[in-house]
Amino acid sequence: MTTGHESAGKCNYDPFDLSSPHKKWKAFRAESPVFYHEETDYWVVTKHEDVKQVFDDWNTFSSDNAQAPMRPMCAQGKQIMKDGGFTAYSGLSARVPPDHTRIRKIVQTAFGPRRFKAIEPKIEDIIDRSLAAVKSKAEIDFFQEIAYPVPALVLFTLMGIPDGDVPKVKDWATSRAALTWGNLSDEEQLPHAHKMVEYWSYCRDLVAARRQQPGDDLPSDLLQAQFDGGEITDEEIAGVMYSVLFAGHETTTTLMTNALKVLMENRETWDEICADPSKIKNATEEVLRYAPSIVSWRRRAKTDTRIGFVDVPENANILMIMGSANRDEDLFKDGETFDIQRENARNHLSFGYGVHFCPGFQLAKMEFGIMLRELTKRFPNMTLKDGSAVEYVRNISFRVPNRLDIKLGTPA
Numbered sequence: 001m002t003t004g005h006e007s008a009g010k011c012n013y014d015p016f017d018l019s020s021p022h023k024k025w026k027a028f029r030a031e032s033p034v035f036y037h038e039e040t041d042y043w044v045v046t047k048h049e050d051v052k053q054v055f056d057d058w059n060t061f062s063s064d065n066a067q068a069p070m071r072p073m074c075a076q077g078k079q080i081m082k083d084g085g086f087t088a089y090s091g092l093s094a095r096v097p098p099d100h101t102r103i104r105k106i107v108q109t110a111f112g113p114r115r116f117k118a119i120e121p122k123i124e125d126i127i128d129r130s131l132a133a134v135k136s137k138a139e140i141d142f143f144q145e146i147a148y149p150v151p152a153l154v155l156f157t158l159m160g161i162p163d164g165d166v167p168k169v170k171d172w173a174t175s176r177a178a179l180t181w182g183n184l185s186d187e188e189q190l191p192h193a194h195k196m197v198e199y200w201s202y203c204r205d206l207v208a209a210r211r212q213q214p215g216d217d218l219p220s221d222l223l224q225a226q227f228d229g230g231e232i233t234d235e236e237i238a239g240v241m242y243s244v245l246f247a248g249h250e251t252t253t254t255l256m257t258n259a260l261k262v263l264m265e266n267r268e269t270w271d272e273i274c275a276d277p278s279k280i281k282n283a284t285e286e287v288l289r290y291a292p293s294i295v296s297w298r299r300r301a302k303t304d305t306r307i308g309f310v311d312v313p314e315n316a317n318i319l320m321i322m323g324s325a326n327r328d329e330d331l332f333k334d335g336e337t338f339d340i341q342r343e344n345a346r347n348h349l350s351f352g353y354g355v356h357f358c359p360g361f362q363l364a365k366m367e368f369g370i371m372l373r374e375l376t377k378r379f380p381n382m383t384l385k386d387g388s389a390v391e392y393v394r395n396i397s398f399r400v401p402n403r404l405d406i407k408l409g410t411p412a
């Protein structure tokens with residue numbers, strides 16, 4: 001047994017810097033798999049078995065800090081939000097049982113394969129149009145021109161929202177990520193506080209509009225579930241919208257961009273998939289394992305407890321590093337190697353685990369699979385543009401590249 005404090009001084013670790021974290025994470029797994037990080041006041045957990053244990057044990061580890069700003073909102077920002085009528089609480093991820101159980105049960109009915117399958121042709125159409133629009137270009141920023149708009153257009157179809165609102169909601173989502181998982185100064189927080197007010201009021205208006213005129217979409221499904229006796233308030237439905245309008249596209253945008261980068265860097269794998277699209281399924285799991293969109297997630301210990309061999313006190317904030325757990329050599333042989341033949345790739349923790357397991361996983365995989373199928377079919381000769389550098393947005397959880405310059409090559 002150790003206290004976990006021994007390693008804290010020597011690690012000189014900046015968890016907000018996600019530019020190239022893997023070497024450090026590997027060293028943590030070997031030398032101090034669970035340790036206390038004083039600057040953030042978080043206990044960092046890096047091994048697969050330990051991360052899975054924390055996710056799985058919701059009784060000991062509460063998710064009530066999952067959406068807490070890493071740097072608390074300043075007084076002026078709080079006032080802006082209060083004056084603007086901002087009352088949003090997490091839709092699901094920071095809720096705990098029994099509320100979480102009650103709301104999740106209702107959301108799950110609206111998130112079933114039926115709804116996702118029904119929008120598959122629309123997803124194909126959105127991807128077809130976006131790839132056709134760049135076909136004649138020699139090079140593109142894949143992040144900006146394809147991966148950024150496509151998942152939002154898909155999600156908006158699911159939510160019944162006009163395409164014209166995409167830039168606005170994408171912008172709010174960026175603000176939400178910066179406020180919650182970033183490390184902004186008081187001054188930097190203020191414009192984002194205004195945007196959160198707009199975002200929340202948009203979610204509430206959406207629910208009110210669907211109450212007036214139901215559509216074939218998710219908010220209408222949730223209102224119907226409420227009408228049928230499901231215990232969920234309008235405010236909670238707006239909260240689910242507030243969550244999904246963020247969680248449902250940012251992550252998929254990142255997955256597409258990270259995937260293309262990894263596949264371009266592993267040319268023989270790209271050629272393999274181009275030659276045999278049946279490999280896309282396992283390639284998807286391996287990309288999720290190797291380059292997850294969300295590299296860390298948070299919990300709080302409700303009592304004194306132990307993670308691995310380390311005692312952790314009551315109220316300890318826990319930072320689970322899934323990006324590290326996914327490469328843990330105890331489970332994944334040669335975990336630092338990208339290998340689409342890997343048989344156990346799907347044991348990654350990129351969608352979480354347990355009662356909060358991502359309900360959008362089928363949609364994300366379906367969307368990503370179609371994108372990969374179409375890219376390999378249409379642009380088998382694409383390459384990374386020489387000398388283009390990728391920078392990662394500074395924050396603790398979302399490993400988001402800021403661009404990806406691609407030369408499309410001769411189309412098929």
Ligand code: HEM
Nearest residue numbers: 092093247248251252255350351352353356357358360364
């Ligand atoms: C590559 C894409 C995605 C990734 C990597 C991802 C990852 C995650 C992770 C790590 C969690 C936390 C799980 C936990 O605490 O155990 C989560 C929760 C959630 N995700 Fe996703 N997600 C993705 C796509 C989506 C999509 C497309 C949607 C909606 C359409 C969605 C909706 C949600 C919601 C509502 C939650 C909260 C669930 C709960 O707390 O019960 N996600 N996701």
